[in-house]
Amino acid sequence: MRKMLLFGFYLVAAVVVGALLAAAATQVPALAWLAFGKSIGLSVENPMVIDLSVIKVAFGLEVGITVAHLLCLIAAFFGYRYTVKAMGWMQHEDNER
Numbered sequence: 404m405r406k407m408l409l410f411g412f413y414l415v416a417a418v419v420v421g422a423l424l425a426a427a428a429t430q431v432p433a434l435a436w437l438a439f440g441k442s443i444g445l446s447v448e449n450p451m452v453i454d455l456s457v458i459k460v461a462f463g464l465e466v467g468i469t470v471a472h473l474l475c476l477i478a479a480f481f482g483y484r485y486t487v488k489a490m491g492w493m494q495h496e497d498n499e500r
Contacts, residue, residue: 406492410483417479421472428471440469 428437442465445451450463487493 406487409486413479413483413486414476417475418472421469421475424471424475425469437471437474438469440467440472442467 425438425440428434444465445463447463447465450461453460453462
């Protein structure tokens with residue numbers, strides 16, 4: 404459970420830091436490549452709408468990722484692995500099995 408919470412923390416932190424880096428990189432011409440990215444999914448501005456006369460349902464899900472996000476996610480993965488090894492959680496679970 405602790406490992407899953409730690410992984411979730413690293414994942415959320417990487418997404419937030421990646422977004423901050425991408426936003427800051429747009430101001431610096433030499434680092435603008437960090438803000439390059441694409442969005443995939445159903446557009447949130449123009450969602451898919453199902454109108455049943457009584458109820459109207461709109462579906463929209465869009466995921467955007469930039470180079471800064473990818474770099475932060477890779478760094479978070481290695482940081483997570485280092486933290487798990489440093490705390491000895493890997494050996495602890497192997498001994499329980």
